[in-house]
Amino acid sequence: xxxxxxxxxxxxxxxxxxxxxxxxxxxxxxxxxxxxxxxxxxxxxxxxxxxxxxxxxxxxxxxxxxxxxxxxxxxxxxxxxxxxxxxxxxxxxxxxxxxxxxxxxxxxxxxxxxxxxxxxxxxxxxxxxxxxxxxxxxxxxxxxxxxxxxxxxxxxxxxxxxxxxxxxxxxxxxxxxxxxxxxxxxxxxxxxxxxxxxxxxxxxxxxxxxxxxxxxxxxxxxxxxxxxxxxxxxxxxxxxxxxxxxxxxxxxxxxxxxxxxxxxxxxxxxxxxxxxxxxxxxxxxxxxxxxxxxxxxxxxxxxxxxxxxxxxxxxxxxxxxxxxxxxxxxxxxxxxxxxxxxxxxxxxxxxxxxxxxxxxxxxxxxxxxxxxxxxxxxxxxxxxxxxxxxxxxxxxxxxxxxxxxxxxxxxxxxxxxxxxxxxxxxxxxxxxxxxxxxxxxxxxxxxxxxxxxxxxxxxxxxxxxxxxxxxxxxxxxxxxxxxxxxxxxxxxxxxxxxxxxxxxxxxxxxxxxxxxxxxxxxxxxxxxxxxxxxxxxxxxxxxxxxxxxxxxxxxxxxxxxxxxxxxxxxxxxxxxxxxxxxxxxxxxxxxxxxxxxxxxxxxxxxxxxxxxxxxxxxxxxxxxxxxxxxxxxxxxxxxxxxxxxxxxxxxxxxxxxxxxxxxxxxxxxxxxxxxxxxxxxxxxxxxxxxxxxxxxxxxxxxxxxxxxxxxxxxxxxxxxxxxxxxxxxxxxxxxxxxxxxxxxxxxxxxxxxxxxxxxxxxxxxxxxxxxxxxxxxxxxxxxxxxxxxxxxxxxxxxxxxxxxxxxxxxxxxxxxxxxxxxxxxxxxxxxxxxxxxxxxxxxxxxxxxxxxxxxxxxxxx
Numbered sequence: 064x065x066x067x068x069x070x071x072x073x074x075x076x077x078x079x080x081x082x083x084x085x086x087x088x089x090x091x092x093x094x095x096x097x098x099x100x101x102x103x104x105x106x107x108x109x110x111x112x113x114x115x116x117x118x119x120x121x122x123x124x125x126x127x128x129x130x131x132x133x134x135x136x137x138x139x140x141x142x143x144x145x146x147x148x149x150x151x152x153x154x155x156x157x158x159x160x161x162x163x164x165x166x167x168x169x170x171x172x173x174x175x176x177x178x179x180x181x182x183x184x185x186x187x188x189x190x191x192x193x194x195x196x197x198x199x200x201x202x203x204x205x206x207x208x209x210x211x212x213x214x215x216x217x218x219x220x221x222x223x224x225x226x227x228x229x230x231x232x233x234x235x236x237x238x239x240x241x242x243x244x245x246x247x248x249x250x251x252x253x254x255x256x257x258x259x260x261x262x263x264x265x266x267x268x269x270x271x272x273x274x275x276x277x278x279x280x281x282x283x284x285x286x287x288x289x290x291x292x293x294x295x296x297x298x299x300x301x302x303x304x305x306x307x308x309x310x311x312x313x314x315x316x317x318x319x320x321x322x323x324x325x326x327x328x329x330x331x332x333x334x335x336x337x338x339x340x341x342x343x344x345x346x347x348x349x350x351x352x353x354x355x356x357x358x359x360x361x362x363x364x365x366x367x368x369x370x371x372x373x374x375x376x377x378x379x380x381x382x383x384x385x386x387x388x389x390x391x392x393x394x395x396x397x398x399x400x401x402x403x404x405x406x407x408x409x410x411x412x413x414x415x416x417x418x419x420x421x422x423x424x425x426x427x428x429x430x431x432x433x434x435x436x437x438x439x440x441x442x443x444x445x446x447x448x449x450x451x452x453x454x455x456x457x458x459x460x461x462x463x464x465x466x467x468x469x470x471x472x473x474x475x476x477x478x479x480x481x482x483x484x485x486x487x488x489x490x491x492x493x494x495x496x497x498x499x500x501x502x503x504x505x506x507x508x509x510x511x512x513x514x515x516x517x518x519x520x521x522x523x524x525x526x527x528x529x530x531x532x533x534x535x536x537x538x539x540x541x542x543x544x545x546x547x548x549x550x551x552x553x554x555x556x557x558x559x560x561x562x563x564x565x566x567x568x569x570x571x572x573x574x575x576x577x578x579x580x581x582x583x584x585x586x587x588x589x590x591x592x593x594x595x596x597x598x599x600x601x602x603x604x605x606x607x608x609x610x611x612x613x614x615x616x617x618x619x620x621x622x623x624x625x626x627x628x629x630x631x632x633x634x635x636x637x638x639x640x641x642x643x644x645x646x647x648x649x650x651x652x653x654x655x656x657x658x659x660x661x662x663x664x665x666x667x668x669x670x671x672x673x674x675x676x677x678x679x680x681x682x683x684x685x686x687x688x689x690x691x692x693x694x695x696x697x698x699x700x701x702x703x704x705x706x707x708x709x710x711x712x713x714x715x716x717x718x719x720x721x722x723x724x725x726x727x728x729x730x731x732x733x734x735x736x737x738x739x740x741x742x743x744x745x746x747x748x749x750x751x752x753x754x755x756x757x758x759x760x761x762x763x764x765x766x767x768x769x770x771x772x773x774x775x776x777x778x779x780x781x782x783x784x785x786x787x788x789x790x791x792x793x794x795x796x797x798x799x800x801x802x803x804x805x806x807x808x809x810x811x812x813x814x815x816x817x818x819x820x821x822x823x824x825x826x827x828x829x830x831x832x833x834x835x836x837x838x839x840x841x842x843x844x845x846x847x848x849x850x851x852x853x854x855x856x857x858x859x860x861x862x863x864x865x866x867x868x869x870x871x872x873x874x875x876x877x878x879x880x881x882x883x884x885x886x887x888x889x890x891x892x893x894x895x896x897x898x899x900x901x902x903x904x905x906x907x908x909x910x911x912x913x914x915x916x917x918x919x920x921x922x923x924x
Contacts (some may be wrong), residue, residue: 064095064135066187067166071176074597074625077657078170082155086142086179089161090187095194096165100131106195109137111142111206123319133158134190135167138753141186142171142179149177149195149211161648168648178214181207214832216408220247222515223260230529237607237629250537250543251628252575252609252810254535262511263536270481274510277320277355280480287479290504292490296320298493300342305760306356307338312643317341319349323509325449329357329422336598344422360490365461367469367527369477370518371535374470375461376517376526377494380740381415383447383455387438388887393427394419394434397446405453410581413519417446417455426886453867459492459514460523467706467850468497476508484532486512511537546756547604547612547628551621551662552637552673553655555751556806558786560615560636562755567611570764575603578611584609596620596626604628616662618655622647626661628667634666634688635753641677642804645834652678660685669761671754672699674712684713693753696748713757715749720756720773732770733843738777744817745787746747747810748778785915787814791897792922795821795906798920802911803829808844811909815848821905824898825849825871828891828911829854831863835871842875849909851901852876852885855894857913865889895921 069341070087072078077086099105107131110117116125119468124140126591128473130803135158146153156171185207188403192199220228220240224247228238231249236503239248241257257264262271273279281291291311297303315338320327328350329341345354368376375560385396394669400406406414419434423446427433430444438444450456469489477485491503498504517526537543548567550560564576564583576582576600584606595617602628603612616626639656649655656678663670666688673679674692674896680701683690694702701721705714712723715734722729734743739752745747758768780788785801802811817821829838845852854869854876869887888894891913898908912918 064090064092064138064187064191066183067091069183070089070623071173071180072259072623072625073176074627075629075661076625077661078157079155080661082172083629084173084179085170085277085625086176086183088138089166089184090138090169091163091166092134093165095134098131098133099128099137100473102194104197105193108198112189112193112201112352113200115144115148115842116140122476123513124834133167135169136272137190138183138186139169139171141189142182145185145207145211146173146178147531148303149178149208149209150215151175159648162645162650167914170639175214175218177218177368178211181211181214185211193401221245221260222518223513224258226518227258227520227531227532229451230527230533231543232539234533236533236537237604239601244706248532248605248809251543251604252612253607254541254543254545254572255605257609258536260511261514261532263483263532265483265496265509265536267481267483271510273322273480274482274485275321276510277322277507278353279316280508282835282913283479284505284508286651287475289476289479290317290498292357292360292504294355296353297353299351300339303338303356304335304344309729310356310358313338316355316357316359317345318355318357319345319351320353320355321351322348322715325447325451326851327453328449331361336434340425340491348749350385360506362490362492362501362503363494364491364514365491365494366458366516367465367473368490368512369473369482369485369487370528370531371483371602372474372478373531374465374473375531376528377460377465378516378520379459379461379494380450380452380516381457381459382445382450382458384443384445385417385438387440387442387444389440390437392437393432393444396438396444403702415459415520419446427660452513452516457521458519458747460517460519460520462524462528464495464527466495468903469494469503472498472505474504476591480508480588482508482510483535485509491839495513511598530664543873544632545604545610545612546633546762547614547631547663548633548635548762549614549616549626549628549631549665550637550728550754550758551616551618551659552634552635552679553659553804554639554802554810555747555754556615556738557616558748559635559751559755560613560782561783562751562772562776563635563758563892564613564867565776566759566764566769567613568706569768569772569855570611572610573608574611574613575606575609576615577603579614579617593617596887597624600627611634618643618649618658619647621661622649624832627666628665630665631662632666632668633671633762634662634686635671635754635758636660636663636673636682637754638673638676638806640804640806641837642806643833644837646832656682663688663920668752669758671758671761673750673754674699675750689761691757693750693757695750695753711757711761713753713760715753719745720749720752722757729766731766732773738789739773740784741778741787741789741814745810745814746814747807748787770786774866780915785912788915790922792908793902794904795902797922798907798909799900799912800909800916801915804833805840805844808841815907815909819905820905821907822851822901822903823849824853824906825852825901825907826853826855826898826910828854828892828913829868829872830857831859831868838868838871839875842877843879844875845872846879846885847881848885852883853894853898854885854887855891856889858891859913891917894922 068089072085074083138432151174154174159168259458278296341763363381401416473487486509488507492501517528567574579593581592595615660682663682670686674694693713703711719730740748788799790797843868
C-alpha cells in the first residue's frame with residue numbers, strides 16, 4: 064500500500080463540523096487490498112506491538128481485525144493510537160472508498176498537523192511490516208513515538224499562553240498564532256486582542272520599561288512608601304565594597320539590573336569572597352553591565368499575581384531541592400526527583416527538571432555538602448538559590464492566606480508601575496501577617512509573569528488565573544467577534560458577496576471581503592487572485608481595521624482545507640447544481656449539496672437558504688441557526704409555511720424585492736431600479752439581490768441602507784468583473800460572463816433570448832476539468848441561446864488535450880441542431896475578433912472569457 068496524497072484540513076469541513084482539524088490520506092491498498100483475517104499472524108502482531116489495543120474501549124475494533132477488515136480501517140486506528148500514545152489524544156476518524164478502485168480515503172483527527180501527517184506515514188509503515196514480516200520492532204515504534212513527542216513539544220504553547228488560549232476557547236473565542244514573535248491573536252478584526260504569554264496589547268510600554276529596570280522600580284515604590292530592600296546600583300567591582308558598607312554590610316543579594324527568571328542572582332551572600340564570585344556571575348547575565356547590590360532579607364519567596372489592579376492569586380515558591388533518605392548521594396537524589404513524571408524540560412510539564420550547575424555545587428558547599436554526599440533522612444538540601452519554577456522549584460498556593468494589608472500593598476505596587484498584569488515578588492517570613500510587622504519587602508515587580516505556579520501548584524488549590532485575564536481583555540458588553548457573513552453556492556457567489564459587502568459599506572463601517580477575483584479591505588484590493596479559501600479568510604479576519612467580514616466560500620477550498628473560520632453569523636447558500644462533479648471524489652449533486660451545506664451548518668444566527676432549490680431548502684433541517692428563505696416565487700409554499708410560523712423571508716413580488724415578516728410585507732425596492740438586475744430582466748440576478756438583501760436585513764442593516772446599496776451597485780467591469788458585464792461597443796453590445804456550467808448557461812439563456820434586436824453571437828468555452836457530458840450539455844444550451852457560435856478553448860485546459868473541450872461542445876451543438884451555424888477557433892483572441900467583426904448593429908456578442916482583463920484589453924484595441 065502507498066499514500067497517494069495527503070490533505071490537511073484546518074476548519075469545519077465536508078467530513079465534520081465539530082472536528083475541524085483533520086488529516087486525509089488517499090491510500091492505495093495495491094496488493095494489500097485484502098482483509099486482515101486473510102493475513103497470517105496480523106492480529107497477533109498488532110496486539111503485540113500495540114498492547115493498548117487490548118483495552119476494553121478497543122474491543123470492538125480488535126474483534127473486527129480478527130474477523131477481517133480492510134487495511135484502510137487498520138491504518139486509521141493506528142494513526143489515532145500513535146498520536147494518543149505520544150501525548151496528543153485524538154478519537155475521531157472514518158474511512159471512505161474513492162472513485163478509484165482500491166483507493167480509500169482515510170480521515171482522522173489531529174492536534175498538531177505535522178504530527179498527524181507523521182502518524183499517517185508511520186501507521187502505513189507499521190501495517191506494511193506486519194503484513195510482510197509478521198512483526199514491527201519495538202525500537203521502531205519507540206522511534207516513531209519519540210519523533211511524535213518531539214513534534215508535540217516543538218509546537219506546544221507555553222503554559223501561560225496555553226492557559227489563556229484554553230480559557231478563550233471555553234468561551235468560544237477564536238485564536239490564532241501570528242507568524243512573528245509567538246504572538247497570539249484572540250478574536251477577529253477590529254475586536255481582536257493580542258497576547259505574548261501574559262503580556263497583552265494593552266500592557267503599558269513605559270510600565271514594562273520600569274519593570275525591566277529593577278532600580279527604577281524600587282525608586283518608584285520607595286517614593287510611594289512601599290517596603291523595598293535597601294540597595295544601590297554599581298558598574299564595576301571597585302564599587303562593590305563601598306556599596307556593601309552603604310547598605311549596612313552582609314548578608315547581601317547581587318543581581319543584574321536587567322535580569323529576569325532568576326538568572327544571575329545570588330542570595331544570602333555572607334563573605335567578601337562570595338561577593339566577588341557573585342559579582343562575576345551577575346555580570347555574565349547582564350547586557351547593561353549594571354549590578355544591583357541589596358540588603359538580604361530572610362523569609363519565604365512569594366509571588367502575588369495582580370490582574371487589572373486586583374490580586375487574583377498568591378503562590379509561595381520553594382527553590383529546587385532534594386530530601387535526604389540516608390542511603391542515596393545527592394546526585395542519585397536529583398536523578399530520583401527528576402524521574403517524577405510531572406517534571407519535564409523547560410515548560411513542557413507541570414514541573415521542570417533540576418539541572419546541576421556551578422551555582423548548585425557552590426550552594427551545596429555552603430550547606431556543607433558535595434555531590435557524592437549522602438544527606439541524613441529528612442534533611443533538605445537546596446540546589447538553587449532562587450525559587451523560580453523554571454529552574455526546578457515548586458509552588459504552594461497561598462491565595463487564601465495573604466493578609467488584606469499585603470493585598471493592598473501588592474495592588475498599589477502594580478498600579479504605581481502601571482502594569483495591567485503584574486507578578487509582585489515579596490520576601491517575608493509569613494504572607495498572612497502585614498509586611499511591616501515581619502520586615503517583609505517587595506523584591507521585584509515583573510511584567511509578563513508566568514502563570515504555571517498558580518494554575519498547577521504542587522500543593523494547594525489550583526487557580527484559574529486565565530479567567531480574569533480574558534475578562535480584562537474582553538469586558539462585559541464587548542465582543543471578540545466581528546459580524547461574519549459567508550456565502551456559497553454553485554453560481555452567483557462572487558456577485559452576491561460583492562453586493563453584500565457593498566450594502567454593508569452603507570453602514571459606514573470597514574468591510575473586508577474575499578472573492579474569486581481578489582481580497583478587499585474597504586475600497587482597496589489587498590490581494591489579487593481567486594481568494595475563496597481559508598488563507599484569504601484569515602487575511603480579512605486577522606486585519607485589525609476590519610469591522611465586518613463577508614467571505615465567499617468555494618467548493619474547492621472547503622474540500623481542500625475546510626473553512627477558514629469555525630463559525631459565522633450568517634451563512635448564505637444560493638443554489639446547488641451539476642458543476643465540478645467528478646472532482647475530489649464528489650460525484651453526485653447530492654454530495655455537492657453536502658459540501659455547500661458546511662457554510663449553513665456553521666452559521667450561528669441565520670442560515671439564508673434558497674427556497675426554490677430543493678437541495679438548498681432541505682439544509683434547514685441540518686442547521687443550528689434560525690432559517691431565512693429567499694424565493695423568486697411570491698407564492699412559494701416553503702416560504703408561506705415558514706412565515707406563518709414566525710420566520711422571515713425575502714421574495715420577488717409585483718416587480719419588488721420585499722421582506723416578509725409576520726403579517727408584514729416590507730417593500731424594499733423595485734427591481735427596475737436595481738442596476739444589478741438589468742432593469743429586472745435577469746431573474747438570476749434578482750435571486751442574488753434577494754439573498755444579499757436578506758443577509759443584511761437579518762443582521763440589523765436598515766431598509767434605507769439596503770435600498771441605497773441596491774441602487775448604487777452596478778454590474779460594471781470594475782465592481783463585478785466577469786458577472787453580466789454589458790458593455791456598449793460600436794453599434795452593438797458585448798456581454799462578458801464567467802458562466803461555465805449548466806445552471807449559469809440557463810440563467811444567461813433567459814436574458815439572451817429576450818435581447819430585443821440584432822444577431823445573437825456566442826463565444827463559448829468551459830474549463831477543462833469538467834466531465835465530457837458537461838461539455839455536451841453546454842453545447843446543447845448554447846445552440847438554444849445563440850444564432851451563431853464560435854467555440855474556443857482556454858489557454859489553461861486543466862490537463863485536457865488541445866481540442867478536446869471544443870470537440871465535446873461541438874457534439875452538444877450538433878445534437879441540438881445538426882444544421883446550426885458554428886465554427887471552432889481554439890485561440891480566444893482570434894475567436895473574439897471574429898465575433899466582433901461579424902456583429903451587426905444591435906447585435907449582442909456574449910463572451911465566456913478565460914480572463915476578463917485580457918478581453919477588455921482586446922476590446923480597447
